Amino acid sequence: MATKQLGIVTTQYFQCAEPPDELVLKSGERLGPITIAYETYGPLNPEKTNAILICHALTGDAHAAGFHENDSKPGWWDTMIGPGKPFDTDRYFIICANVIGSCKGSTGPSSVNPKTGKPYSLNFPVITIQDMVNAQKLLIDHLGISKLLCVTGGSMGGMQSLTWAVMYPQMIHSVIAIATNYRHNALQIAFHEVGRQAIMSDPDWQNGDYYGKSIPARGLAVSRMIGHITYMSEKSMEEKFGRKLFSKERVGYDFSVDFEVSKYLRYRGDSFVQRFDANSYLYITKALDYFDLTEERNLDAVFKNIQSKFLVISFTSDWLYPPHQSMKIVRALKINDVDVSYIEINSSYGHDAFLMENAGQAHVIEHFLARMLLERKNTAMP
Amino acid sequence: MTPGNKPDIRLDYQIILQLVATRSRVLDLGCGDGELLYHLIHQKQCQGTGIEIDEKAIYSCIERGVTVLHSDIITGLKDFSDKRFDYVILNESLQQVLNPQAAILAALRVGKNVIVGIPNFCHMSARFQIFFRGRVPVTAELPYEWYNTPNLRFSSLKDFRSFCRNNAITIVKERDLGRHQEEHLLPNLFAHIGIFLLRQ
Numbered sequence: 001m002a003t004k005q006l007g008i009v010t011t012q013y014f015q016c017a018e019p020p021d022e023l024v025l026k027s028g029e030r031l032g033p034i035t036i037a038y039e040t041y042g043p044l045n046p047e048k049t050n051a052i053l054i055c056h057a058l059t060g061d062a063h064a065a066g067f068h069e070n071d072s073k074p075g076w077w078d079t080m081i082g083p084g085k086p087f088d089t090d091r092y093f094i095i096c097a098n099v100i101g102s103c104k105g106s107t108g109p110s111s112v113n114p115k116t117g118k119p120y121s122l123n124f125p126v127i128t129i130q131d132m133v134n135a136q137k138l139l140i141d142h143l144g145i146s147k148l149l150c151v152t153g154g155s156m157g158g159m160q161s162l163t164w165a166v167m168y169p170q171m172i173h174s175v176i177a178i179a180t181n182y183r184h185n186a187l188q189i190a191f192h193e194v195g196r197q198a199i200m201s202d203p204d205w206q207n208g209d210y211y212g213k214s215i216p217a218r219g220l221a222v223s224r225m226i227g228h229i230t231y232m233s234e235k236s237m238e239e240k241f242g243r244k245l246f247s248k249e250r251v252g253y254d255f256s257v258d259f260e261v262s263k264y265l266r267y268r269g270d271s272f273v274q275r276f277d278a279n280s281y282l283y284i285t286k287a288l289d290y291f292d293l294t295e296e297r298n299l300d301a302v303f304k305n306i307q308s309k310f311l312v313i314s315f316t317s318d319w320l321y322p323p324h325q326s327m328k329i330v331r332a333l334k335i336n337d338v339d340v341s342y343i344e345i346n347s348s349y350g351h352d353a354f355l356m357e358n359a360g361q362a363h364v365i366e367h368f369l370a371r372m373l374l375e376r377k378n379t380a381m382p
Numbered sequence: 383m384t385p386g387n388k389p390d391i392r393l394d395y396q397i398i399l400q401l402v403a404t405r406s407r408v409l410d411l412g413c414g415d416g417e418l419l420y421h422l423i424h425q426k427q428c429q430g431t432g433i434e435i436d437e438k439a440i441y442s443c444i445e446r447g448v449t450v451l452h453s454d455i456i457t458g459l460k461d462f463s464d465k466r467f468d469y470v471i472l473n474e475s476l477q478q479v480l481n482p483q484a485a486i487l488a489a490l491r492v493g494k495n496v497i498v499g500i501p502n503f504c505h506m507s508a509r510f511q512i513f514f515r516g517r518v519p520v521t522a523e524l525p526y527e528w529y530n531t532p533n534l535r536f537s538s539l540k541d542f543r544s545f546c547r548n549n550a551i552t553i554v555k556e557r558d559l560g561r562h563q564e565e566h567l568l569p570n571l572f573a574h575i576g577i578f579l580l581r582q
Contacts, residue, residue, distance in 0.1 A: 311444075330451065334461045339431075343440045343452045360437070364444045371447040 004083035009066035009075070011037050011105055016138045023100075023134060029125035033114065036139050037062045037105025038097035041081060042089030044143075049376045051145045052087060052369070053136065054096040055153030055160035057355075058227075058284055059276055061104035064096035065089075079357045086366040091373065092149065097139055099132040099160075101284050103277035106135070110211060110277045121279055122208035129156070129291045133163045140171070149376055150369060152176035154354035155321060156284075159291050162329070166293060169307040174372045176365060178313045178354045181325040182299055182332075183292035188320065191230050192285040195223030199278045208279050220278040221269030228268050233317035233350030237261060299332040306333070309375075310340040311368045313361060315353040341368065394499050395421060397557045397564075397577050398473060401497055402426055406468035409433070409493065411455045411485070412475025416443030423448065433458035455485055462492040473499035473577075477533040483549070486580070490551065496580040502558075504538030506571050522561075523574045539569055539576040546580065555579040 014036045017023040022032030039062045044051060054064055054077065065081035067074050075096075081087040087094050098106040101124070109124035116123075140148065151161045151172055158180025165172045181188070199205055202219030210216060232240075241261035245251065251258045257266065293302050310333055314326035323344045333340040345360045347353040354361060391399070395418050402408060405427045410419050413432025416439070422428040432443055432450040443450035451458055455475065470493030472485065477500060479485045489496045501523050508519035518528045526533065537545070539558065546553050557577045558569035565573040 309449075327453075331461045334451075335463065337466075339449050341444060341449050341451065343437065343444070343450075346437055360441065363441050367445045367447065 006041055006066035006078075006082040006089060008069055009039055009041065009063070010068070011039055011062055013037055013105065014139050014142055016142065017135075023131070023138070025125055025131045026128040027126055031100070031107070031125055031127075031131075034100060034107045034135060034138070035105070035111070036097050036100070036107075036135060038095060038139060039063060039065075039075075040096075041065055041094040042092055044093035044145075048145050049147070049149060050091065050373060051093045051095060051140075051143070051148050053140065053148050053151045053164070054081070054087070054094060055132075055136075055151065055157035056096065056099065057153065057155040057157050058288065059272070059281075060098075060157070061102065062096050062098040062106075063104075064094070076355065080362065080365070086362045086369065088366070088369075092369070095140070095143070097136050099156075099284070100135045101127045101132070101280060101287060103280040108277070109208065109279035109283055119211040121211060124279070124283065126286060126290075127283060128287050129159050129163050130167065132287065133160055133167060136160070136164075137168065137171075147171050147173055147376075149372055150174045150176060152178070152365075153180075154178035155180055155351065156288055158321075159288070159293075162293060165306050165308045165310075166302060169305045172308040173376050174309045174311070174368070176311045176313065176368065177326070177329065178361070179315055179318050179321045179326075179351055180329075181291075181321050182302075182329050183294055184289050185325075189289045191226060191320075192289050195226050196282050196285060198222040198226070199282060202278075205278065208282075210278070215273070216278045217270075217273045220273050220276065220281060221266070223281060224272040224276075225265040225269045228265060230320045231350055231352040233319065233348055235317060235348040236350055236352075239348070240264075299328065300335045303332050303336045303338065306336060306338050308338070309372065310338055311364060312340060312342045313354070313364065314342075314344045315347045315349070315351070316344060317348050318351045318353060320351040391421060392417075393559055393562065394473060394575055394577060397559065398422075398471065398497055398499070399425060401555065401557075401577070401579050402428065402469050404428075407466070408469045408471065409462070409467045410471045410473070411459070411489065412472065412478070413439075413443065413448070413450060414474075415439050416446045416448035416450060418471070418473065419443070419448045420446045455479055456481070456488065459485070459488045459492060464491055465494050467493045469493055469495045469497055471497045471499075473497065474501070476500055477535050477537075480534055482535050483545075486551070487549070490580065490582045494581070495554070497577065498542070498580060499575060499577045500537060500539075500542055501533075501575055502539050502570065502573050503536040504540070504570055505574055509571075521574075539573060542576060542578065546578070550582070552581045553578050554581055 017032035017034040022030035063075040065075040065078045098104045101108045113120045151164045158177040199219035202216035204214045205216040244260040246263040314323035330342045408428045408430045410432045419430040470489040511519040558565045558573035559575040
């Protein structure tokens, strides 16, 4: 079947928070000027009621769908976004922005600090999920959108979505929160701590001051390897690798690469180093670890002012952000009388399931959004 | 046209549509593919939520635009505040619950009214099979063998009435159904399904 394609897309850049109007961060520090890299797909309708914000995960970027010029790989959620896809670009105006602190076009530790003319490195202020959302809000305001039809994302993208609904309830018609949590727990923090230690103990890290020099490639690769294990599941690893040996007939009784899974992780680690900045990894994992919507309060109380409708999605084999954590979100929404649908999708792909082609996820998102668009059209009319 | 006259809607759904007041808040426990909720939302302007354990059924619900929670009945009921719903529906789902008493009492906690639809395990055809054939009955309404039935709990309409009496539950209305029409004569013998409107 011939389908329409999104085709070539380009990243745009929005400059904001110029001093003295810097963005005030949760820590109290100020950040500005800020560049936000973003992409949009599909037309914004004249009433501006069909805008959907897609929030990316830890190492994602603004390039969610379509192809960049001369690039053979599409955006990270291309299976979900495009003409006739669940995030249907014939019907919706899709926005995806790179988070601050990242290294994919938005201001982060590898950006040049205008005060010094050198990269921020560790002089970049520590950021939080709330700060990411506040930066996105500057962009949404700039685009002239007063209410988003939906804000959505998986993992860290889900945390941003929840944060949007809590911080700006009147701006969010609906939320699709996928494979996420309302606060980082000890296990999740622990994995990040090991990842950060791997980077910081690499001699090339140099207290973050490695730009223009040798990068902490070993440390960053190891932290990615750890991360990648947590994104898979025992079952998916067993099916994909088992105990298969890598280009040898029998084990070597030495410390060379014996197993396919070892080779795969090394490959993943090494290719990650080519595309991601170690300091950004430190900053964003820290933002995740600081994430706690409750802040010592009861989650029911946090959701008190929510005005959005919710679709919450989890995956059976996701042991990093397991279904029971999503159910806590659902529970608190129920207590607050929020219109919430919840589905636990059977999948063996672990946390990564939301990024994979998944017919169940596609189905529920497509139909949930259709209902939201209909409601929004009916309520936006005088 | 009143919903009761719609020939394409299942008879038990037609009866439930008659029992539920317009613009009510409804919770359907074990809502299946969401068809009943869909009719309640569109014909009676109800605000509806379903609870369903089967993943495939959830897809149908969301496709219909029905709000649904993927959960078992008892867990799903837990977090709703008291009398949050005008009606809580347990249609064709109670017999598959391990502890029907707990489910009904929990439903009565969150609902001002509870509608229970149960198959009558003492319908004439079932009695016939037990009495003359000496076999556990298999009927159109109860098509399973003893070893593969999802039904855990078996009651007759009489049993259910006495259960309500013993638990101080008021039966506000009872509608007993045969295959194609309501049964008014000796329902415990001739009705396949009993639909009860309950209050505490």
